[in-house]
Each structure stands twice: as structure tokens, then as C-alpha cells.
Amino acid sequence: MAIINRALPIFAAAIITGCANNKSPVNMQDSAKSSTEKKREPISQPLVSHIYTADPSAHVFNGCIYVYPSHDTATGTPENDNGDHFNMMDYHILSMDSIGGKVTDHGIALHIKDIPWAGRQLWAPDAAFANNTYYLYFPVKDKKDVFHIGVATSNKPEGPFVAEKEPVKGSYSIDPCVFKDDDGSYYMYFGGIWGGQLQRWNDNKYDSAAGLRKGDELAVLPRVAKLSKDMKHLDGNVKEIKIVDKNGNLFKEKDNDKRFFEASWLHKYKGKYYFSYSTGDTHFICYATGDSPYGPFTYQGVILKPVEGWTNHHSIIEFKGKWYLFYHDVQLSGKTHLRNVKVTELKYNDDGSIQTIDAYK
Known part of the structure; x- marks a missing residue:
């Protein structure tokens, strides 16, 4: 996270309705401002504009x-x-039955006031389906201002969700991603430096x-843990995930265009594991590939240029x-x-590498 607004505003519009259980959208007041400089045209428009x-x-659930x-x-x-x-207070879940089609906002799926252990800041969530149940994983600071990851359940993908009374034991930091492997095992990937507090956790303590790493020190590594069958533990x-260069070397903090x-x-393509992530202060979405959900992952390149x-x-x-x-x-x-969520097609080359995307023409 950071203090600097490097973006210049431009106008946008979006279509809203959607996949199931439609709710009437509320049109947002036009909060866009005129740009004083010519902007490049975005390749995609926001999925919704009322929030x-x-x-x-x-x-993809139920077609x-x-x-999330x-x-x-x-x-x-x-x-x-x-x-x-x-300083997010709740989650709204969106759905659509086609890319570029109508989008439904299903309303508030979970509010911070309904999470018993929560203090403040509901950050980036993820979801999974198992045991005929939908699970929502979310980071939030506890009442001591330390980030942990919680879980909530629902019988519908759009919620509403009911949070467990305590965070997932042993979890910490932010940005959970839950991946289901071909054998039915689930893994949770997580972590974020700076405001995400990952730099404060060493050996899971x-x-x-603990401060941020210095330029010549090894960069802080993301984390992974297998989930239990009940999806709540x-x-x-928790293990560190090694991201290495083509020579097998770990990145240093000064390698902030790759670390x-x-x-x-995490996703899988033609039997290969693809671990992707943000470089944060250099604004790239990068990816690395490996042969195990635990890594190591070898850096391959940039998926998305800075937005x-x-x-x-x-x-x-x-x-489809x-x-x-x-x-x-x-x-x-x-x-x-x-901010506003968008989507664009992602393409692979014949060798499995991903074609770099520029979000603007």
C-alpha cells in the first residue's frame, strides 16, 4: 500500500444486472473528474460503476x-x-454469466461488524467451494491491529456469509488465495509486505x-499452507514459497521489479503451476512457474504492466x-x-509463457 496517487482520472461507464438473484443497482453519482492531460484509452471498462x-x-461456480x-x-x-x-467495511460479490455481459451486485455478503474478532480494514478476499459449502477467506486486523485471515461460510456463492468466531489458527498477513489441485487438495497462499505486515513474521512468529528488508537483503517470501478437509484450519x-531467477537464486529486496x-x-495450465503476484511499489503483475504447489517457482516475466x-x-x-x-x-x-474492477482476455504462447498485457491502448 502507499501514499501516492499516480493516476489521472478519466470517465467511464458500466452495465449492471447479471447471473442470478438480480438486485436493482443504484446508480453512483458521477465522481469522475475531467483530465487535464490526454489519457491513453483503456482496453477494458469497469465491471460496475455504482460502487x-x-x-x-x-x-467459476455453477456455470x-x-x-470476490x-x-x-x-x-x-x-x-x-x-x-x-x-479502510473497507464490507464485501459485495459480483456475478456474470458471460464476459462482457450483464453483471449483478448481490449486495453486502459480509460486514465487519459481523466478524466477532475483527478490528478494522477488510482487505482482499478469496473464495472456494468444498463440502457443499462456499467459503469466503478474508484478511482483517484484529483488535490489536494485527492482520490475520478469517473464514466465513454460506450455502450460496453470493452469500450472505457467516464468519467463524476466531481467525484461522496460524494464519497471518493478507491477500489469501485458495487453490484446488487436481487431487482435491486445497492450499492457501497469502502475504503482503509494508501495510500487510508480512515482514513482521519470521519462522511464523x-x-x-521487525522492519522492511534492506536492498541487499533477501526479499520477504510469500507463504503457503495446506487446508484441512473442513476448510477452516x-x-x-505455514511454509515460505521460494521465487527464484533462471539461475535458481532468490531475489533481493532491491530487485523490486521481480520480487x-x-x-x-495460483492457477494451473497444462500440468504446470503458475504463481502470480504483484511487485507493489513497481506496479507489475509478474508470474513464476513450478512443478509443485509448494514451489519453488522460477520467474518468467510480466503478465500485466502498471495500471x-x-x-x-x-x-x-x-x-468456456x-x-x-x-x-x-x-x-x-x-x-x-x-478503484474499479476490470477483465481482459489472457493468452498463452505455444511454450506456455503468458503474453504481457498493457491495460491501455
Whole structure:
């Protein structure tokens, strides 16, 4: 997270209705501002414009696409490097039955006031389906201002969800991504430095005084843990995920155009595991590949070039024979903390590499 708004606002519009259980949308007041400079044209438009959304985790459930985003709101919280101005209060789930088609906002799926252990800041969530139940995983600071990951359940993909009374034991930091492997095992990937507090966790122990790594130190690594069959606990210890260069070397903090910052996502393509993530302060979505859900993953390149706005967060799904990248920028507001979710097609080369996407023409 950060303090700088590097985006210039431009106008946008979106279509809203959707996949199932439609609710009447509320048209947002036009909050876009005129740009004083000529802007490049975006390749995609916001999925919705009546609320601000970010950090989209997309999944295919029951033949529809469900998107689990953050819900940005203007709370007036001052901006800082810890991202306190990203002060989300609830989650809205979106659905659609086709890319480019109508989108449904299903209303509030979970509010922070209904999470017994929560203090503040509901950040980027994810979801999974198992045991005939839908699970919503979410990071939120506890009452001591430490991030942990919680879980809530529902019998419908759009919710509403009911949160467990305690966070997932052994979890910490932010940005959960839950991946189902071919054998039916589920894994949770998580972590984010700076405001996400990952730098404070070493050997799965919390040190409130731990600072950010220096340039010549090894970069902080993302985390992974297998989930238990009830999807509410970790099955074993949290492990670090090694992201290495082509020579097998770990990245240093100064390699901030390649090292991990936040926004883990895992998908599988032609038997290969693809771990993608945001580099944060350099604004790339990068990816690395490996032969195990635990890694190591070898860096391969950039999926998405920097977007307008400070943050970058994504997800990748296959739907009806094509692959898609969900992401966000700040087209509607021009403000770092008021973002909008988008989608565009993702393409592979014959060798399995991913073609780099520029979000603007």
C-alpha cells in the first residue's frame, strides 16, 4: 500500500444486472473528474460503476463467474504507507454469466461488524467451494491491529456469509488465495509486505518491531499452507514459497521489479503451476512457474504492466475455453483508494509463457 496517487482520472461507464438473484443497482453519482492531460484509452471498462471495487478474486461456480472483490469506500482516513486509507467495511460479490455481459451486485455478503474478532480494514478476499459449502477467506486486523485471515461460510456463492468466531489458527498477513489441485487438495497462499505486515513474521512468529528488508537483503517470501478437509484450519505448518531467477537464486529486496510484494494467485495450465503476484511499489503483475504447489517457482516475466493507481491486484480463470485476467485500476475516480474492477482476455504462447498485457491502448 502507499501514499501516492499516480493516476489521472478519466470517465467511464458500466452495465449492471447479471447471473442470478438480480438486485436493482443504484446508480453512483458521477465522481469522475475531467483530465487535464490526454489519457491513453483503456482496453477494458469497469465491471460496475455504482460502487468502487478492487482486488478481484474470480471463480467459476455453477456455470457463472463470481467475483470476490474488496469494496472501496471514502472513509476520510488519511493516506499513509501502511494503507490505512484502504479502510473497507464490507464485501459485495459480483456475478456474470458471460464476459462482457450483464453483471449483478448481490449486495453486502459480509460486514465487519459481523466478524466477532475483527478490528478494522477488510482487505482482499478469496473464495472456494468444498463440502457443499462456499467459503469466503478474508484478511482483517484484529483488535490489536494485527492482520490475520478469517473464514466465513454460506450455502450460496453470493452469500450472505457467516464468519467463524476466531481467525484461522496460524494464519497471518493478507491477500489469501485458495487453490484446488487436481487431487482435491486445497492450499492457501497469502502475504503482503509494508501495510500487510508480512515482514513482521519470521519462522511464523510475530515481531512488531521487525522492519522492511534492506536492498541487499533477501526479499520477504510469500507463504503457503495446506487446508484441512473442513476448510477452516491449516493442515500443517505455514511454509515460505521460494521465487527464484533462471539461475535458481532468490531475489533481493532491491530487485523490486521481480520480487514478491502482495496479491498471490495460483492457477494451473497444462500440468504446470503458475504463481502470480504483484511487485507493489513497481506496479507489475509478474508470474513464476513450478512443478509443485509448494514451489519453488522460477520467474518468467510480466503478465500485466502498471495500471493507473498505486496498487495492482489480479486473478486468473478459465471460462468456456478461454483464459481471463481480472484486475483493477482507478478509471472512475482517479483516486488510489477508490478503484474499479476490470477483465481482459489472457493468452498463452505455444511454450506456455503468458503474453504481457498493457491495460491501455
